[in-house]
Amino acid sequence: MIAPNASPAGRFMIGGEAEITRLGYGSMRLTGDGIWGPPKDVEEARRVLRRLPEVGIDFIDTADSYGPYVAEDLIAEALHPYGLFIATKGGLVRYGKANGPWPIVCAPDYLRQCVQMSLRRLKVERIDLWQLHRIDPKVPRDEQFGVIREFLDQGLIRFAGLSMVTVEEIEAARRIFPVATVQNRFSLSERTSDDVVDYCEREGIGFIPYAPLASGHLAKPDSIVGELARAKGATPGQIALAWVLRRSPAMLPIFGTSRVAHLDENVAGATIELSDDEFARLDAASQKEAKSGG
Numbered sequence: 001m002i003a004p005n006a007s008p009a010g011r012f013m014i015g016g017e018a019e020i021t022r023l024g025y026g027s028m029r030l031t032g033d034g035i036w037g038p039p040k041d042v043e044e045a046r047r048v049l050r051r052l053p054e055v056g057i058d059f060i061d062t063a064d065s066y067g068p069y070v071a072e073d074l075i076a077e078a079l080h081p082y083g084l085f086i087a088t089k090g091g092l093v094r095y096g097k098a099n100g101p102w103p104i105v106c107a108p109d110y111l112r113q114c115v116q117m118s119l120r121r122l123k124v125e126r127i128d129l130w131q132l133h134r135i136d137p138k139v140p141r142d143e144q145f146g147v148i149r150e151f152l153d154q155g156l157i158r159f160a161g162l163s164m165v166t167v168e169e170i171e172a173a174r175r176i177f178p179v180a181t182v183q184n185r186f187s188l189s190e191r192t193s194d195d196v197v198d199y200c201e202r203e204g205i206g207f208i209p210y211a212p213l214a215s216g217h218l219a220k221p222d223s224i225v226g227e228l229a230r231a232k233g234a235t236p237g238q239i240a241l242a243w244v245l246r247r248s249p250a251m252l253p254i255f256g257t258s259r260v261a262h263l264d265e266n267v268a269g270a271t272i273e274l275s276d277d278e279f280a281r282l283d284a285a286s287q288k289e290a291k292s293g294g
Contacts, residue, residue, distance in 0.1 A: 006056035009245055009270040012252055014129065014206055015159045015180040020085050022245060023270050024059035025052055025263075026210060026254035027071040034098025038070055039258055047260050049078035055267045061183070061208065061254045063089035063133060064118055065102060072121040080123045087129035087181070087208075088122065089163060090114030091136065106136030108147040115156050131161035131183060135169060145176040152177055161208075167199045181252070183208040188225070188240050188282065189216030191290035201250040212244045212253035213237040213266070216289050224285045228278060238269030243282045246274055 009023040030045045032038055039045045052060065060079075062071045072088060091106045091114065111132075118127060130151060135141050151157045161181035162173055173179050182200055184193040186209035193209075200207040218225040219236040228239050237255075244253050255266045274282070 004055055004264050004268040004271070006267050006270050010249070012206055012250065013204075014085070015178065016204060018085060018128065018159070020059040020252070021056055022249075022252055023057060023241075023267065024061055024208070024252055024254040025057050026256040027060060027062040027075060028066050029256035029258045030071045030074050031067045032070075032098065035066055036094070036098035037067065039074075041258070042074075044260065045074055045258055046078045048258060048263055049075060051260050051263055052079075053083060055264065057267065058083070059085045059087070059252065059254075061087045061089075061210075063092070063131075064114055064121075065089070065092040065094050065133065068094040069117075069121060072118060076121060076123045082124075085128045086122060086124070087131060087161070088118050088127060089131040089133040089183075090118060091133035104134045104136045104138075106132065106134070106139050106144045108139075108143055111144065111147050115151055119156065126155055127157045129159045129161055129181060130157040131163050131181065133163050135162070135165065141169070141172060142176060145173045148173075149177040161206075165196070167196055170196070170199065170205070179205055181206040181208055183210060185209065185211055186244070187212050187214040188218055188243055188286040189214050189289050191286060197248050197250070201248045205250065206252045207248065207250045208252045208254055209244055210254060213240045213255055215240045218282075218285055218289050224281050228274075228282070232272060234269070234272050235265060237266065238272050239282070241266065241269035242272035242274050243279065243286070245270070246279055247283075 006021050006023040012022050092102045093105045148160045159180035163183040186193045215225050225236045225239050229236050257263050
């Protein structure tokens with residue numbers, strides 16, 4: 001059986017320098033229930049990670065809060081030394097229990113600790129891409145942006161990004177440090193960041209949509225997604241991925257899974273091609289779905 005390959009998704013230059021495939025892996029699911037503790041099947045999680053380069057995925061997104069720390073540790077254990085581009089995030093705290101809160105803590109000293117500990121867990125001297133997981137409303141944002149500038153200047157991180165932000169917030173951050181990527185929720189059923197996608201495309205900033213395979217009611221068998229899935233011998237998730245990839249050349253979708261079979265299925269979605277008419281129909285249905293609240 002021929003292995004699927006992510007290469008049809010195309011390529012993107014992070015920060016105008018680091019070229020990656022436009023289909024990445026999100027490591028949140030390499031943890032236990034509630035994104036807490038180790039996964040139920042640690043060996044399968046390792047197999048998923050080791051499968052990534054075999055299917056052409058060279059970009060992994062993680063965060064210190066996944067587990068917490070579990071995903072970073074597993075990535076290092078399975079793949080170090082890396083031939084991959086590794087991105088991580090800091091600024092959210094986990095404590096107490098699986099389904100507990102994720103408080104935002106972005107005081108500069110805490111963010112310094114986040115970066116130092118991610119360096120240690122990932123076993124690197126410089127993080128490829130470090131992202132502020134959220135902007136902390138309790139801390140002046142320029143203080144948060146300033147410490148990110150410090151990380152770049154000190155060579156602790158190569159590129160810096162933001163997560164769950166508006167265009168205005170991106171522009172404010174860019175006055176202090178170069179923003180290489182933005183990671184917001186975006187999919188057929190979640191279009192609130194359309195303006196951010198367009199801004200990132202214009203400015204050469206990578207847009208990392210998380211949960212990109214979601215399609216809400218559009219995944220029903222009698223929907224446009226279901227119709228196209230049947231016509232192309234694909235899954236609804238693969239159709240959703242094809243639409244996301246075509247939405248913008250700045251799009252760098254990441255998907256998560258803890259099973260090799262599911263990984264291969266998602267990667268196969270990179271080969272799905274949409275005609276102009278199919279894309280337009282999906283886009284129109286998506287706009288309607290998003291306005292209705294999915």
